Amino acid sequence: MTVLVPHSWLNSIGIPPWVWNPLSISLHAALEATLIVAVFGIALGYVLAKGHFPGRGAIETVFSMPMALPPTVVGYYLLTRLGGPGPIRNAEVHLFGHPLTFTFTGIVIAQIVESFPYCLRFSRAAISNVDPRFEQAARAMGLSRWRTALLVTLPLARRGIVAGVALAFGRALGDFGATMIISGSVPMATTMPIALYNAVFFGSHEQAMVLALVQLGAAFVILFGVSRLGKVRAW
Amino acid sequence: MTALDVHLTRTIGEFDLDVAFSVESGISVLFGPSGAGKSLTLALVAGLLRPDTGTIAINGHIVTDCASRIFVSTQDRRIGMVFQDGLLLPHRTVLDNVALAVRQSNGRQARRAVARTWLERVGAEAFSERRPGSLSGGQRQRVALARALAGDPALVLLDEPISALDSAVRRELRTLIREVMISSGVPAVLVTHDADEAEELGDVVIGYNDGRVTAMRVVERTNDTGSQSEPFDGTEP
Numbered sequence: 001m002t003v004l005v006p007h008s009w010l011n012s013i014g015i016p017p018w019v020w021n022p023l024s025i026s027l028h029a030a031l032e033a034t035l036i037v038a039v040f041g042i043a044l045g046y047v048l049a050k051g052h053f054p055g056r057g058a059i060e061t062v063f064s065m066p067m068a069l070p071p072t073v074v075g076y077y078l079l080t081r082l083g084g085p086g087p088i089r090n091a092e093v094h095l096f097g098h099p100l101t102f103t104f105t106g107i108v109i110a111q112i113v114e115s116f117p118y119c120l121r122f123s124r125a126a127i128s129n130v131d132p133r134f135e136q137a138a139r140a141m142g143l144s145r146w147r148t149a150l151l152v153t154l155p156l157a158r159r160g161i162v163a164g165v166a167l168a169f170g171r172a173l174g175d176f177g178a179t180m181i182i183s184g185s186v187p188m189a190t191t192m193p194i195a196l197y198n199a200v201f202f203g204s205h206e207q208a209m210v211l212a213l214v215q216l217g218a219a220f221v222i223l224f225g226v227s228r229l230g231k232v233r234a235w
Numbered sequence: 236m237t238a239l240d241v242h243l244t245r246t247i248g249e250f251d252l253d254v255a256f257s258v259e260s261g262i263s264v265l266f267g268p269s270g271a272g273k274s275l276t277l278a279l280v281a282g283l284l285r286p287d288t289g290t291i292a293i294n295g296h297i298v299t300d301c302a303s304r305i306f307v308s309t310q311d312r313r314i315g316m317v318f319q320d321g322l323l324l325p326h327r328t329v330l331d332n333v334a335l336a337v338r339q340s341n342g343r344q345a346r347r348a349v350a351r352t353w354l355e356r357v358g359a360e361a362f363s364e365r366r367p368g369s370l371s372g373g374q375r376q377r378v379a380l381a382r383a384l385a386g387d388p389a390l391v392l393l394d395e396p397i398s399a400l401d402s403a404v405r406r407e408l409r410t411l412i413r414e415v416m417i418s419s420g421v422p423a424v425l426v427t428h429d430a431d432e433a434e435e436l437g438d439v440v441i442g443y444n445d446g447r448v449t450a451m452r453v454v455e456r457t458n459d460t461g462s463q464s465e466p467f468d469g470t471e472p
Contacts, residue, residue, distance in 0.1 A: 140314055140315070141386060
Protein backbone atom coordinates (compact mmCIF):
# COMPACT_ATOMS: atom_id res chain seq x y z
CA MET A 1 0.00 0.00 0.00
CA THR A 2 2.66 2.44 0.98
CA VAL A 3 5.23 1.56 -1.70
CA LEU A 4 4.34 3.82 -4.62
CA VAL A 5 7.30 2.79 -6.83
CA PRO A 6 9.43 -0.40 -6.83
CA HIS A 7 12.24 -0.60 -4.29
CA SER A 8 14.65 -1.88 -6.91
CA TRP A 9 14.12 1.28 -8.95
CA LEU A 10 14.60 3.47 -5.89
CA ASN A 11 17.78 1.61 -4.97
CA SER A 12 19.07 2.01 -8.52
CA ILE A 13 18.77 5.79 -8.29
CA GLY A 14 20.27 5.79 -4.83
CA ILE A 15 17.26 6.32 -2.57
CA PRO A 16 17.55 3.84 0.33
CA PRO A 17 14.47 2.19 1.85
CA TRP A 18 14.99 3.93 5.20
CA VAL A 19 14.27 7.22 3.34
CA TRP A 20 11.72 6.03 0.85
CA ASN A 21 9.51 3.97 3.18
CA PRO A 22 8.75 6.74 5.69
CA LEU A 23 8.60 9.30 2.87
CA SER A 24 6.14 7.12 0.99
CA ILE A 25 3.97 6.65 4.09
CA SER A 26 4.13 10.37 4.85
CA LEU A 27 3.20 11.41 1.31
CA HIS A 28 0.46 8.81 1.04
CA ALA A 29 -1.11 9.68 4.40
CA ALA A 30 -0.77 13.44 3.87
CA LEU A 31 -2.34 13.24 0.39
CA GLU A 32 -5.30 11.21 1.66
CA ALA A 33 -5.76 13.49 4.65
CA THR A 34 -5.50 16.63 2.48
CA LEU A 35 -8.05 15.31 0.00
CA ILE A 36 -10.58 14.76 2.78
CA VAL A 37 -9.67 18.03 4.49
CA ALA A 38 -10.05 19.95 1.21
CA VAL A 39 -13.53 18.62 0.52
CA PHE A 40 -14.92 19.19 4.01
CA GLY A 41 -12.80 22.22 4.88
CA ILE A 42 -13.84 24.20 1.79
CA ALA A 43 -17.48 23.18 2.21
CA LEU A 44 -17.56 24.17 5.89
CA GLY A 45 -15.60 27.34 5.09
CA TYR A 46 -18.25 28.27 2.53
CA VAL A 47 -21.09 27.60 4.99
CA LEU A 48 -19.39 29.68 7.69
CA ALA A 49 -18.61 32.52 5.28
CA LYS A 50 -22.03 32.71 3.68
CA GLY A 51 -24.38 31.35 6.32
CA HIS A 52 -26.28 33.54 8.74
CA PHE A 53 -27.02 31.34 11.70
CA PRO A 54 -26.18 31.45 15.39
CA GLY A 55 -23.12 29.54 16.57
CA ARG A 56 -20.94 30.12 13.51
CA GLY A 57 -18.14 31.48 15.69
CA ALA A 58 -18.39 28.54 18.06
CA ILE A 59 -18.22 26.03 15.19
CA GLU A 60 -15.13 27.70 13.74
CA THR A 61 -13.50 27.80 17.18
CA VAL A 62 -14.13 24.11 17.84
CA PHE A 63 -12.72 23.05 14.47
CA SER A 64 -9.75 25.40 14.88
CA MET A 65 -8.70 24.17 18.31
CA PRO A 66 -5.97 21.81 17.04
CA MET A 67 -4.11 24.95 15.91
CA ALA A 68 -3.78 26.08 19.52
CA LEU A 69 -3.47 22.69 21.21
CA PRO A 70 -0.17 20.80 21.50
CA PRO A 71 -0.33 17.94 18.96
CA THR A 72 0.28 15.48 21.78
CA VAL A 73 -3.01 16.56 23.36
CA VAL A 74 -4.80 15.91 20.05
CA GLY A 75 -2.99 12.56 19.82
CA TYR A 76 -3.97 11.66 23.37
CA TYR A 77 -7.66 12.33 22.74
CA LEU A 78 -7.57 10.41 19.46
CA LEU A 79 -5.81 7.48 21.12
CA THR A 80 -8.30 7.31 23.98
CA ARG A 81 -11.36 7.89 21.74
CA LEU A 82 -10.32 5.56 18.89
CA GLY A 83 -8.51 3.00 21.00
CA GLY A 84 -10.31 3.04 24.33
CA PRO A 85 -13.34 0.86 25.03
CA GLY A 86 -16.62 2.34 23.85
CA PRO A 87 -18.93 2.77 20.88
CA ILE A 88 -16.29 4.42 18.63
CA ARG A 89 -13.89 1.50 19.00
CA ASN A 90 -16.80 -0.94 18.49
CA ALA A 91 -17.72 0.89 15.27
CA GLU A 92 -14.09 0.71 14.05
CA VAL A 93 -13.99 -3.05 14.69
CA HIS A 94 -17.35 -3.45 12.95
CA LEU A 95 -16.26 -1.42 9.89
CA PHE A 96 -12.54 -2.27 9.56
CA GLY A 97 -12.21 -5.52 11.54
CA HIS A 98 -9.76 -3.94 14.01
CA PRO A 99 -9.23 -0.71 15.96
CA LEU A 100 -7.64 2.15 13.99
CA THR A 101 -4.94 2.93 16.53
CA PHE A 102 -1.42 1.91 15.43
CA THR A 103 -2.52 1.72 11.78
CA PHE A 104 -2.03 3.77 8.63
CA THR A 105 -5.69 4.86 8.78
CA GLY A 106 -5.10 6.11 12.31
CA ILE A 107 -2.32 8.34 11.00
CA VAL A 108 -4.60 9.72 8.31
CA ILE A 109 -7.23 10.55 10.94
CA ALA A 110 -4.65 12.29 13.13
CA GLN A 111 -3.41 14.32 10.17
CA ILE A 112 -6.98 15.25 9.18
CA VAL A 113 -7.63 16.63 12.66
CA GLU A 114 -4.32 18.50 12.75
CA SER A 115 -4.55 20.03 9.26
CA PHE A 116 -8.29 20.74 9.03
CA PRO A 117 -8.12 24.18 10.73
CA TYR A 118 -5.68 25.55 8.14
CA CYS A 119 -7.92 24.67 5.21
CA LEU A 120 -11.05 25.80 7.05
CA ARG A 121 -9.76 29.20 8.15
CA PHE A 122 -8.06 30.07 4.86
CA SER A 123 -11.11 28.99 2.84
CA ARG A 124 -13.53 30.85 5.09
CA ALA A 125 -11.44 34.03 4.89
CA ALA A 126 -10.97 33.79 1.11
CA ILE A 127 -14.68 33.20 0.48
CA SER A 128 -15.64 36.04 2.85
CA ASN A 129 -13.38 38.38 0.88
CA VAL A 130 -15.08 37.75 -2.47
CA ASP A 131 -16.93 40.92 -3.51
CA PRO A 132 -20.60 39.96 -2.99
CA ARG A 133 -21.59 42.07 -5.99
CA PHE A 134 -20.08 39.44 -8.30
CA GLU A 135 -22.43 36.93 -6.71
CA GLN A 136 -25.34 39.33 -7.09
CA ALA A 137 -24.47 39.78 -10.76
CA ALA A 138 -24.40 35.99 -11.17
CA ARG A 139 -27.81 35.63 -9.52
CA ALA A 140 -29.19 38.33 -11.81
CA MET A 141 -27.85 36.27 -14.73
CA GLY A 142 -30.08 33.44 -13.58
CA LEU A 143 -27.47 31.30 -11.82
CA SER A 144 -28.73 29.29 -8.85
CA ARG A 145 -26.99 29.50 -5.48
CA TRP A 146 -25.12 26.26 -6.23
CA ARG A 147 -23.92 27.39 -9.65
CA THR A 148 -23.00 30.79 -8.24
CA ALA A 149 -20.92 29.08 -5.55
CA LEU A 150 -19.19 26.73 -8.02
CA LEU A 151 -18.75 29.09 -10.98
CA VAL A 152 -18.24 32.43 -9.26
CA THR A 153 -17.47 32.37 -5.54
CA LEU A 154 -15.00 29.48 -5.35
CA PRO A 155 -13.02 30.47 -8.48
CA LEU A 156 -12.73 34.04 -7.19
CA ALA A 157 -11.56 32.72 -3.81
CA ARG A 158 -9.28 30.10 -5.31
CA ARG A 159 -5.93 31.61 -4.35
CA GLY A 160 -6.79 31.69 -0.64
CA ILE A 161 -8.36 28.26 -0.85
CA VAL A 162 -5.35 26.72 -2.62
CA ALA A 163 -3.03 28.35 -0.07
CA GLY A 164 -5.10 26.83 2.75
CA VAL A 165 -5.05 23.39 1.16
CA ALA A 166 -1.29 23.64 0.57
CA LEU A 167 -0.67 24.63 4.18
CA ALA A 168 -2.95 21.81 5.35
CA PHE A 169 -0.85 19.41 3.27
CA GLY A 170 2.32 20.81 4.82
CA ARG A 171 0.84 20.48 8.30
CA ALA A 172 -0.21 16.88 7.63
CA LEU A 173 3.18 16.02 6.19
CA GLY A 174 5.02 17.52 9.13
CA ASP A 175 2.83 16.31 11.99
CA PHE A 176 4.75 14.48 14.71
CA GLY A 177 2.99 14.59 18.07
CA ALA A 178 -0.48 13.37 17.18
CA THR A 179 0.85 10.90 14.59
CA MET A 180 3.41 9.48 17.04
CA ILE A 181 0.81 8.85 19.73
CA ILE A 182 -1.80 7.35 17.41
CA SER A 183 0.69 5.23 15.40
CA GLY A 184 2.97 4.10 18.22
CA SER A 185 5.85 4.19 15.69
CA VAL A 186 5.00 0.73 14.30
CA PRO A 187 6.85 0.08 10.98
CA MET A 188 3.76 0.29 8.73
CA ALA A 189 2.90 3.64 10.25
CA THR A 190 6.27 5.35 10.52
CA THR A 191 6.19 8.76 8.89
CA MET A 192 9.19 10.97 8.11
CA PRO A 193 9.08 12.96 11.37
CA ILE A 194 8.82 9.71 13.37
CA ALA A 195 11.64 8.14 11.35
CA LEU A 196 13.78 11.18 12.14
CA TYR A 197 12.93 10.88 15.83
CA ASN A 198 13.83 7.18 15.77
CA ALA A 199 17.12 7.89 13.97
CA VAL A 200 18.10 10.47 16.58
CA PHE A 201 16.91 8.23 19.41
CA PHE A 202 18.99 5.30 18.17
CA GLY A 203 22.04 7.45 17.38
CA SER A 204 21.91 7.15 13.55
CA HIS A 205 22.97 10.73 12.98
CA GLU A 206 23.75 10.32 9.29
CA GLN A 207 20.24 8.99 8.64
CA ALA A 208 18.76 11.73 10.82
CA MET A 209 20.57 14.37 8.77
CA VAL A 210 19.26 13.00 5.48
CA LEU A 211 15.72 12.63 6.79
CA ALA A 212 15.78 16.19 8.16
CA LEU A 213 17.11 17.48 4.84
CA VAL A 214 14.31 15.81 2.89
CA GLN A 215 11.70 17.38 5.19
CA LEU A 216 13.43 20.73 4.94
CA GLY A 217 13.16 20.49 1.15
CA ALA A 218 9.49 19.51 1.32
CA ALA A 219 8.69 22.42 3.64
CA PHE A 220 10.55 24.84 1.35
CA VAL A 221 8.69 23.65 -1.74
CA ILE A 222 5.30 23.96 -0.01
CA LEU A 223 5.92 27.40 1.47
CA PHE A 224 7.52 28.71 -1.73
CA GLY A 225 4.48 27.47 -3.65
CA VAL A 226 2.13 29.22 -1.23
CA SER A 227 4.09 32.49 -1.48
CA ARG A 228 4.01 32.26 -5.29
CA LEU A 229 0.24 31.91 -5.12
CA GLY A 230 0.13 35.25 -3.32
CA LYS A 231 2.21 36.99 -5.98
CA VAL A 232 0.90 35.74 -9.29
CA ARG A 233 -1.63 37.90 -11.12
CA ALA A 234 -5.10 36.59 -10.47
CA TRP A 235 -6.35 36.43 -14.04
CA MET B 236 -48.69 45.36 -20.78
CA THR B 237 -47.06 46.98 -17.77
CA ALA B 238 -43.39 46.05 -17.79
CA LEU B 239 -42.82 46.97 -14.18
CA ASP B 240 -45.21 47.87 -11.42
CA VAL B 241 -43.67 49.01 -8.14
CA HIS B 242 -45.30 49.92 -4.83
CA LEU B 243 -42.80 49.57 -2.02
CA THR B 244 -41.25 50.94 1.12
CA ARG B 245 -37.90 50.18 2.61
CA THR B 246 -36.08 51.77 5.52
CA ILE B 247 -32.30 51.55 5.84
CA GLY B 248 -31.03 53.41 8.88
CA GLU B 249 -32.27 56.99 8.59
CA PHE B 250 -33.25 56.64 4.95
CA ASP B 251 -36.86 55.93 3.99
CA LEU B 252 -37.73 54.80 0.49
CA ASP B 253 -41.43 55.02 -0.35
CA VAL B 254 -42.13 54.85 -4.09
CA ALA B 255 -44.86 53.77 -6.47
CA PHE B 256 -44.74 53.82 -10.25
CA SER B 257 -45.55 51.77 -13.31
CA VAL B 258 -43.64 51.69 -16.57
CA GLU B 259 -44.35 50.13 -19.93
CA SER B 260 -42.16 49.21 -22.89
CA GLY B 261 -39.11 51.23 -23.86
CA ILE B 262 -36.52 52.72 -21.54
CA SER B 263 -37.66 54.22 -18.25
CA VAL B 264 -35.13 56.34 -16.45
CA LEU B 265 -34.96 56.83 -12.69
CA PHE B 266 -33.36 60.23 -12.44
CA GLY B 267 -32.28 62.16 -9.37
CA PRO B 268 -29.35 63.11 -7.15
CA SER B 269 -27.08 60.57 -5.49
CA GLY B 270 -28.67 59.06 -2.39
CA ALA B 271 -32.23 59.56 -3.66
CA GLY B 272 -32.98 55.82 -3.60
CA LYS B 273 -32.72 55.03 -7.31
CA SER B 274 -30.20 52.20 -7.06
CA LEU B 275 -31.96 50.89 -3.95
CA THR B 276 -35.15 50.65 -5.99
CA LEU B 277 -33.29 48.70 -8.66
CA ALA B 278 -31.85 46.30 -6.05
CA LEU B 279 -35.36 45.72 -4.69
CA VAL B 280 -36.75 45.10 -8.19
CA ALA B 281 -33.89 42.66 -8.84
CA GLY B 282 -34.62 40.81 -5.60
CA LEU B 283 -31.17 41.54 -4.20
CA LEU B 284 -32.97 43.12 -1.23
CA ARG B 285 -36.44 42.71 0.21
CA PRO B 286 -38.78 45.65 0.74
CA ASP B 287 -40.40 46.22 4.14
CA THR B 288 -43.84 46.50 2.56
CA GLY B 289 -45.34 46.51 -0.92
CA THR B 290 -45.44 44.66 -4.19
CA ILE B 291 -43.33 44.41 -7.33
CA ALA B 292 -44.64 42.93 -10.59
CA ILE B 293 -42.55 42.29 -13.71
CA ASN B 294 -44.52 41.82 -16.93
CA GLY B 295 -47.65 41.29 -14.87
CA HIS B 296 -46.09 38.57 -12.70
CA ILE B 297 -45.87 39.31 -9.00
CA VAL B 298 -42.26 38.76 -7.92
CA THR B 299 -42.53 40.40 -4.50
CA ASP B 300 -45.60 40.73 -2.33
CA CYS B 301 -44.77 41.35 1.30
CA ALA B 302 -48.35 40.86 2.52
CA SER B 303 -48.61 37.43 0.88
CA ARG B 304 -44.97 36.58 1.65
CA ILE B 305 -44.20 36.09 -2.03
CA PHE B 306 -40.56 36.60 -2.91
CA VAL B 307 -39.26 35.20 -6.19
CA SER B 308 -35.50 34.77 -5.98
CA THR B 309 -33.27 36.93 -8.17
CA GLN B 310 -32.32 34.11 -10.53
CA ASP B 311 -35.97 33.31 -11.24
CA ARG B 312 -37.08 36.88 -12.04
CA ARG B 313 -35.91 36.79 -15.66
CA ILE B 314 -34.06 40.05 -15.40
CA GLY B 315 -30.84 41.22 -16.96
CA MET B 316 -28.68 43.62 -15.05
CA VAL B 317 -25.90 46.04 -15.97
CA PHE B 318 -23.88 47.42 -13.06
CA GLN B 319 -21.87 50.63 -13.00
CA ASP B 320 -18.55 48.76 -13.12
CA GLY B 321 -19.74 45.89 -15.28
CA LEU B 322 -18.99 43.17 -12.74
CA LEU B 323 -17.88 40.77 -15.44
CA LEU B 324 -16.39 37.60 -13.99
CA PRO B 325 -12.63 38.19 -14.16
CA HIS B 326 -11.71 34.51 -14.40
CA ARG B 327 -13.76 33.88 -17.54
CA THR B 328 -13.46 35.09 -21.09
CA VAL B 329 -15.85 37.67 -22.48
CA LEU B 330 -17.65 34.95 -24.45
CA ASP B 331 -17.98 32.74 -21.37
CA ASN B 332 -19.31 35.67 -19.35
CA VAL B 333 -22.11 36.17 -21.83
CA ALA B 334 -22.74 32.46 -22.45
CA LEU B 335 -23.17 31.89 -18.73
CA ALA B 336 -26.17 34.21 -18.78
CA VAL B 337 -27.93 32.37 -21.61
CA ARG B 338 -30.81 30.64 -19.88
CA GLN B 339 -31.76 28.20 -22.65
CA SER B 340 -30.18 24.93 -21.52
CA ASN B 341 -29.68 23.43 -24.99
CA GLY B 342 -25.99 22.73 -24.77
CA ARG B 343 -22.78 24.67 -24.38
CA GLN B 344 -22.26 25.29 -28.09
CA ALA B 345 -25.79 26.65 -28.52
CA ARG B 346 -25.31 28.96 -25.55
CA ARG B 347 -22.03 30.20 -26.95
CA ALA B 348 -23.69 30.82 -30.32
CA VAL B 349 -26.36 32.96 -28.64
CA ALA B 350 -23.62 34.77 -26.73
CA ARG B 351 -21.70 35.47 -29.98
CA THR B 352 -24.83 36.94 -31.55
CA TRP B 353 -25.25 39.37 -28.66
CA LEU B 354 -21.58 40.28 -28.65
CA GLU B 355 -21.89 41.14 -32.35
CA ARG B 356 -24.95 43.28 -31.68
CA VAL B 357 -23.07 45.39 -29.15
CA GLY B 358 -19.88 45.52 -31.24
CA ALA B 359 -17.85 43.38 -28.84
CA GLU B 360 -17.22 40.27 -30.95
CA ALA B 361 -13.59 41.30 -31.59
CA PHE B 362 -12.60 40.69 -27.98
CA SER B 363 -14.78 37.68 -27.23
CA GLU B 364 -11.80 35.52 -26.24
CA ARG B 365 -10.20 38.12 -23.98
CA ARG B 366 -10.50 38.35 -20.21
CA PRO B 367 -12.41 41.33 -18.79
CA GLY B 368 -9.28 42.60 -17.05
CA SER B 369 -7.76 43.49 -20.42
CA LEU B 370 -10.75 45.55 -21.61
CA SER B 371 -11.39 49.28 -21.36
CA GLY B 372 -14.33 50.54 -19.31
CA GLY B 373 -16.42 51.13 -22.43
CA GLN B 374 -15.66 47.66 -23.78
CA ARG B 375 -16.61 46.10 -20.46
CA GLN B 376 -19.96 47.88 -20.45
CA ARG B 377 -20.68 46.68 -23.99
CA VAL B 378 -20.08 43.13 -22.80
CA ALA B 379 -22.20 43.74 -19.69
CA LEU B 380 -25.05 44.91 -21.93
CA ALA B 381 -24.72 41.79 -24.08
CA ARG B 382 -24.71 39.64 -20.95
CA ALA B 383 -27.82 41.35 -19.61
CA LEU B 384 -29.72 40.68 -22.84
CA ALA B 385 -28.40 37.18 -23.57
CA GLY B 386 -30.61 35.57 -20.95
CA ASP B 387 -33.82 36.52 -22.79
CA PRO B 388 -34.91 38.75 -19.91
CA ALA B 389 -38.36 40.19 -19.32
CA LEU B 390 -36.77 43.37 -18.00
CA VAL B 391 -33.28 44.87 -18.08
CA LEU B 392 -32.04 46.95 -15.15
CA LEU B 393 -29.15 49.33 -15.80
CA ASP B 394 -27.58 50.89 -12.72
CA GLU B 395 -25.61 53.97 -13.85
CA PRO B 396 -24.07 51.90 -16.65
CA ILE B 397 -21.97 54.68 -18.19
CA SER B 398 -21.44 57.18 -15.40
CA ALA B 399 -17.88 55.98 -14.69
CA LEU B 400 -16.75 56.46 -18.31
CA ASP B 401 -15.23 59.49 -20.00
CA SER B 402 -17.51 61.77 -21.99
CA ALA B 403 -16.62 60.54 -25.49
CA VAL B 404 -17.24 56.91 -24.58
CA ARG B 405 -20.40 57.91 -22.72
CA ARG B 406 -21.84 59.49 -25.85
CA GLU B 407 -20.99 56.42 -27.89
CA LEU B 408 -22.56 54.07 -25.35
CA ARG B 409 -25.70 56.16 -24.92
CA THR B 410 -26.40 55.67 -28.61
CA LEU B 411 -25.59 51.98 -28.41
CA ILE B 412 -27.77 51.36 -25.35
CA ARG B 413 -30.70 53.20 -26.93
CA GLU B 414 -30.36 51.34 -30.24
CA VAL B 415 -29.88 47.88 -28.74
CA MET B 416 -32.63 48.21 -26.15
CA ILE B 417 -35.18 49.55 -28.63
CA SER B 418 -34.32 46.95 -31.28
CA SER B 419 -34.46 44.09 -28.76
CA GLY B 420 -37.91 45.16 -27.59
CA VAL B 421 -36.99 44.36 -23.99
CA PRO B 422 -38.21 47.03 -21.53
CA ALA B 423 -35.49 48.60 -19.43
CA VAL B 424 -35.17 50.68 -16.28
CA LEU B 425 -32.04 52.82 -16.16
CA VAL B 426 -30.70 54.76 -13.20
CA THR B 427 -28.77 57.99 -13.70
CA HIS B 428 -28.07 61.31 -12.04
CA ASP B 429 -27.16 62.91 -15.39
CA ALA B 430 -29.98 65.02 -16.84
CA ASP B 431 -28.66 64.82 -20.42
CA GLU B 432 -28.39 61.07 -20.16
CA ALA B 433 -31.94 60.81 -18.81
CA GLU B 434 -33.28 62.87 -21.70
CA GLU B 435 -31.29 61.08 -24.36
CA LEU B 436 -31.97 57.56 -23.21
CA GLY B 437 -35.39 57.63 -21.60
CA ASP B 438 -38.85 57.25 -23.05
CA VAL B 439 -40.12 58.03 -19.60
CA VAL B 440 -38.17 59.89 -16.92
CA ILE B 441 -39.14 59.37 -13.29
CA GLY B 442 -37.76 62.00 -10.97
CA TYR B 443 -36.45 60.83 -7.59
CA ASN B 444 -35.57 62.85 -4.54
CA ASP B 445 -35.00 61.78 -0.95
CA GLY B 446 -36.65 58.38 -1.36
CA ARG B 447 -39.76 59.66 -3.14
CA VAL B 448 -40.94 59.89 -6.75
CA THR B 449 -41.22 63.60 -7.38
CA ALA B 450 -42.21 63.67 -11.04
CA MET B 451 -42.85 61.49 -14.06
CA ARG B 452 -42.63 62.67 -17.63
CA VAL B 453 -42.89 61.13 -21.07
CA VAL B 454 -40.05 62.25 -23.31
CA GLU B 455 -41.23 63.48 -26.72
CA ARG B 456 -39.25 61.98 -29.57
CA THR B 457 -39.43 62.47 -33.29
CA ASN B 458 -37.09 59.53 -33.85
CA ASP B 459 -34.72 57.41 -31.86
CA THR B 460 -31.75 59.66 -32.13
CA GLY B 461 -32.70 62.08 -29.39
CA SER B 462 -35.42 63.82 -27.45
CA GLN B 463 -37.21 66.98 -28.52
CA SER B 464 -38.08 67.97 -24.96
CA GLU B 465 -36.79 70.68 -22.70
CA PRO B 466 -34.23 69.47 -20.15
CA PHE B 467 -35.89 67.74 -17.17
CA ASP B 468 -34.85 68.70 -13.66
CA GLY B 469 -36.68 65.85 -11.91
CA THR B 470 -39.55 67.96 -10.55
CA GLU B 471 -43.06 68.64 -11.75
CA PRO B 472 -43.37 71.88 -13.73
